[in-house]
Amino acid sequence: MQLRHPLVGLSSCxxxxxxxxxxxxxxxxxxxxxxxxxxxxxxxCPEVAIGLGVPRAPIQLNVLEDxxxxxxxxADPSLDVTEDLQAYAEACLPLFEQLxxxxxxxxxxxxxxxxVLRVHGDGREDEQGRGYFAGFVRRHFPLMPLADEDALAxxxxxxxxxxxxxxxxDYHHAGEEMNDGASRGLRADRxxxxxxxx
Numbered sequence: 091m092q093l094r095h096p097l098v099g100l101s102s103c104x105x106x107x108x109x110x111x112x113x114x115x116x117x118x119x120x121x122x123x124x125x126x127x128x129x130x131x132x133x134x135c136p137e138v139a140i141g142l143g144v145p146r147a148p149i150q151l152n153v154l155e156d157x158x159x160x161x162x163x164x165a166d167p168s169l170d171v172t173e174d175l176q177a178y179a180e181a182c183l184p185l186f187e188q189l190x191x192x193x194x195x196x197x198x199x200x201x202x203x204x205x206v207l208r209v210h211g212d213g214r215e216d217e218q219g220r221g222y223f224a225g226f227v228r229r230h231f232p233l234m235p236l237a238d239e240d241a242l243a244x245x246x247x248x249x250x251x252x253x254x255x256x257x258x259x260d261y262h263h264a265g266e267e268m269n270d271g272a273s274r275g276l277r278a279d280r281x282x283x284x285x286x287x288x
Contacts, residue, residue, distance in 0.1 A: 095130045096190035096259035099227075101201050102135035104193065104239055109135040113145040116195060118239050125193065128252050132189065134182070136200045136223040140174040151199050151208045151219045159208075161199060161222050172222065175200060179226040186231060190262055191255040194224050196238035203228070203236045234258060 102109050106117035125131060138144060149171060152160045163169030194201040198221050206219035220228065228236060235254040242248045 095128065096255050097188055098125060098129040098131055098255060099186075099189050099192035100125070100131045100133050101193065101195035101198070102133040102138070103195055105131065105133045107133060107135065109138045109144055111137070111142075111144075111146050111148045116239075121193070121239050121242055124242070124248055124252075129191070129255060132185070136175055136178050137171075140171060140178050142171065149199050151206060151222070153208050153210045155211045159219075159222065175222045176226070179223055183230070186227060186234075189231075189234065190259040191235040191237075191251070192224075192227060193242065194221065194236065194238050196240045198224075200224070203238050233261075 101116075103114075103116040104118050104121060106115050108115045110116065122131075137146070137149070142149075147166060147169065148164045149161050149169070150164050152162050152167070154160060159172075160170055161172045161175055194203045196202055197206055197217075199206060199219075200221045200223045202219070202221040203224045204220060205217050206221050207215060207217055208219035209215050224236065227234065235251055235258055237247070237251050242251055
């Protein structure tokens with residue numbers, strides 16, 4: 091059955107669910123209103139899904155000396171949820187295959203698509219990371235349009251994201267032979283894929 095609208099994944103806190111580490115949400119009514127115009131939303135929170143409570147101890151990205159990335163507790167490094175997040179992301183693969191885009195929570199150690207704080211073994215910090223869950227989605231679905239709420243607060247970027255989601259939707263449902271319209275749409279939006287706000 092042909093879907094009427096694209097399916098877009100959404101960090102649950104942006105939709106108003108109180109799932110953040112401190113028991114709050116980050117509901118963004120303006121974002122939801124714009125997305126609702128062209129997409130059906132699928133809320134997900136990987137941290138709650140792997141069994142972390144609400145509220146819970148915050149986690150962060152740790153870069154080991156050999157370059158490997160781990161997701162550990164800020165106050166208690168013995169809390170390591172890397173494998174749990176990996177297993178949940180793998181379990182979500184059938185769902186991801188149905189999505190036409192994803193809007194993540196900015197700067198989240200699990201969901202931030204860019205600019206996430208990383209702590210190195212020598213104590214150095216930078217904001218060059220990508221949330222572990224978001225990184226999984228990007229690696230497995232490199233053409234899928236990804237964004238966070240900060241990027242989409244800009245009307246121009248929201249318009250570009252909508253175009254790209256619709257082009258990906260057309261491609262997604264075109265079968266093995268992508269139709270000319272979907273092909274042109276993806277080519278036209280190649281700049282979005284390069285944009286650091288994706």
